[in-house]
Amino acid sequence: MSATGIGASVRRKEDHRFITGSGRYTDDINRPGQAHAYFLRSPHAHATIKRIDASRALAMPGVLAVLTGDDLAADKIGGLICGWMIHNKDGSPMRAGGHPALAQGKVRYVGDHVAVIIADTLAQARDASEAVVVDYGVLPAVVDTATAMTSKTVVHDVAPNNSVYNWHLGNKDDTEKAFKAARHVVKMNIVNNRLAPNPMEPRAAIGLYDKAEDHYTLYTTSQNPHVARLVLSAFIGIAPENKLRVVAPDVGGGFGSKIFIYAEETVCVWASKKVGRPVKWNSDRTEAFLSDAHGRDHVTEAQMAIDENGKITGLRVHTIANLGAYLSTFSSSVPTYLYAPLLSGQYNIPAIYAEVDAVYTTTAPVDAYRGAGRPEATYVVERLVEVAARQLGIDPAKFRQMNYITKFPHQTPVIMMYDAGNYNASMKKALDAADYKGFGKRRKEAEKRGKLRGIGFSSYIEACGIAPSAAVGSLGAGVGLWESAEVRVNPIGTVEILTGSHSHGQGHETTFAQLVCERLGVPLESVSIIHGDTDKVQMGMGTYGSRSGAVGMSAISSSKLPRRTSISRTASSR
Amino acid sequence: MATVSMTVNGKAVTADIDPRTLLVQFIRENQLLTGTHVGCDTSQCGACVVHIDGKAVKACTTLALQCQGANVVTIEGIAAADGTLHPMQEAFREHHGLQCGFCTPGMIMSAIDIVNRKGNDLDEHTIREELEGNICRCTGYHNIVRAVDAGAKAMAGPAKPMKHAAE
Structure with a gap:
């Protein structure tokens, strides 16, 4: 290992700008003549829009425009999309309700976008928003995940019982047999509550239109600018791809919430042509809570079948997944293919059957967040395992060890095949490190001091770097999950890597450079990583799901990196 | 509009501003020092902390006008003039x-x-x-x-x- 290659401890290259306050986050960027956008949002969870009167607002100082869903429709701008088709058990497609960037006819959650006010200053836009009169016909809300499908309140006409889809995975018959023959059955109702992602940097966007070239630029807080460009051009119809540049500069954390293509950035880029000025927007924290895609929100009935030897023989799960008021970009995949295939956990479970009902409610859209489906699966499995051990009177660590997969490769009943693993080794190490043997004594001692003491385990398995494209395509994904890298060696020996990955805290400018240093033997300072701009990097799928090491760096590694000798030859032949 | 004068990172500055302007807005938008960030709307997150007259203050919860005559130091002002980091x-x-x-x-x-x-x-x-x-x-x-x-x-x-x- 060299001093700066793979595995070396180096100072991060990107840190200098962050510690000196010279990072370039989207809201730090200003464009001459920029106008500011403020979104008027619904205060109601569910309502029809009878009338919007912007006349007073339009007369206020600095106001350039007040735009609504009707204006989007008139310009034939498409709605926001969900890019992963999930089918019902009967083969019919999921019920995708329309998702306009500005509400058309109806609002479906508190925070839903009703109008955008564009003015010279943000203060003027905010002031004017208070003068926009919206006549709402308030409707009953439906917010409870467990009962959404039996509610009389319908969120989208295409889904009369608020069902997005009813999907399943696994072997139902084998599972029924396992449960019939079981010596012991554990039953649990498990709630995985909704989370708000809250990266420290609120979302922001700047849309620009160049009249001379009929060309748009969008600066946006995105984890995947190429995906944003694809969706905005091919589906939403802002402009053909070659007339749309998307730049995701420094981004202050994402955790999944900045994967999706949102209403605000769509409106900013569309509106920049309409008002003839750059349109800048940034979210405040309240808006972030209201309208950044939320995570989790599952209600699950889970059951585990165990035989007379304490071996798990079956797992049966029925999950109701709340997808919120509209289908966000990857929402449909999260409680299906990112969830159910992980239900085997680290255990040898011969029969598994999962049924998932995804539902609409009048709440913020739910989509991938930090683990996206896998934490939900782990929680279900580990809670069942823990409760099973307690009910059977078996030590929870031992119960896990009795059921770990020990022969590899191991084909689970839920698509995933595990190639290698040694779960016992991890558990043994954990037991030693935690001095598990001494726990009983520590608990008694704590009791004497009036304190309760507990110890818990979680054995989990995670699917990340999800790929290959053909596999996910066959499961309904509308995009491939490849990654792209281009290596440029410049005449004096500096190296630039153009990567479709995006760093919003992950440190790619350092770690990707370390890979190149390792392979080419060049100094760390002479390697630059270029990401986040669709004009510079030809293609990419972005960063999420822990894919940038596995897929992004593999792309760099597989590229035809010149051999070390040719670098030094070029450098010396100046 | 109101006029405010203060010292920011050792430089005397004067500007006409909307009286509602928060110090963090003044710093970011008027002085174009974008190292100070806005992360919340409840004064909880601390991304906007600057020093006013030697004390840490959340710039999102201070009006620019309240800093009339003050000595304000931001993240951009703590390294040495030759670039040596604090x-x-x-x-x-x-x-x-x-x-x-x-x-x-x-x-x-x-x-x-x-x-x-x-x-x-x-x-x-x-x-x-x-x-x-x-x-x-x-x-x-x-x-x-x-x-x-x-x-x-x-x-x-x-x-x-x-x-x-x-x-």
Whole structure:
């Protein structure tokens, strides 16, 4: 290992700008003549829009425009999309309700976008928003995940019982047999509550239109600018791809919430042509809570079948997944293919059957967040395992060890095949490190001091770097999950890597450079990583799901990196 | 409109502003110093911390007009004129005390203030308590605490050679 290659401890290259306050986050960027956008949002969870009167607002100082869903429709701008088709058990497609960037006819959650006010200053836009009169016909809300499908309140006409889809995975018959023959059955109702992602940097966007070239630029807080460009051009119809540049500069954390293509950035880029000025927007924290895609929100009935030897023989799960008021970009995949295939956990479970009902409610859209489906699966499995051990009177660590997969490769009943693993080794190490043997004594001692003491385990398995494209395509994904890298060696020996990955805290400018240093033997300072701009990097799928090491760096590694000798030859032949 | 004059990073500035202008807006939009960030609307997150007359203040909760005549220092003003980093900045880099960098200016400004008030030999408990007004969503705080500890010590005297972060 060299001093700066793979595995070396180096100072991060990107840190200098962050510690000196010279990072370039989207809201730090200003464009001459920029106008500011403020979104008027619904205060109601569910309502029809009878009338919007912007006349007073339009007369206020600095106001350039007040735009609504009707204006989007008139310009034939498409709605926001969900890019992963999930089918019902009967083969019919999921019920995708329309998702306009500005509400058309109806609002479906508190925070839903009703109008955008564009003015010279943000203060003027905010002031004017208070003068926009919206006549709402308030409707009953439906917010409870467990009962959404039996509610009389319908969120989208295409889904009369608020069902997005009813999907399943696994072997139902084998599972029924396992449960019939079981010596012991554990039953649990498990709630995985909704989370708000809250990266420290609120979302922001700047849309620009160049009249001379009929060309748009969008600066946006995105984890995947190429995906944003694809969706905005091919589906939403802002402009053909070659007339749309998307730049995701420094981004202050994402955790999944900045994967999706949102209403605000769509409106900013569309509106920049309409008002003839750059349109800048940034979210405040309240808006972030209201309208950044939320995570989790599952209600699950889970059951585990165990035989007379304490071996798990079956797992049966029925999950109701709340997808919120509209289908966000990857929402449909999260409680299906990112969830159910992980239900085997680290255990040898011969029969598994999962049924998932995804539902609409009048709440913020739910989509991938930090683990996206896998934490939900782990929680279900580990809670069942823990409760099973307690009910059977078996030590929870031992119960896990009795059921770990020990022969590899191991084909689970839920698509995933595990190639290698040694779960016992991890558990043994954990037991030693935690001095598990001494726990009983520590608990008694704590009791004497009036304190309760507990110890818990979680054995989990995670699917990340999800790929290959053909596999996910066959499961309904509308995009491939490849990654792209281009290596440029410049005449004096500096190296630039153009990567479709995006760093919003992950440190790619350092770690990707370390890979190149390792392979080419060049100094760390002479390697630059270029990401986040669709004009510079030809293609990419972005960063999420822990894919940038596995897929992004593999792309760099597989590229035809010149051999070390040719670098030094070029450098010396100046 | 109202006129405000103050010193920002050693430079005297005067401007006509909407009286509602927050100090953080004045710094970011008027002075184009974008290192100070806005992360919340409730004064909780600390991304906007600057120094006003030597004390850490949340710039999102201060009107620019309230700083009439004040001496304001932002993250851009703490390195030396020749670019030599402040020991606290150096410590954050050395100890991997940042990932996305968005909370970092506020963390560094708060950290310097902690040292100003509590001295150079900080214990972990004190650092964690004092950082309650600064939120980070990336790091889990462990390395930030290490960085503040190291930065505090380094602020005590002549620069000592620093060890690389352990993890």
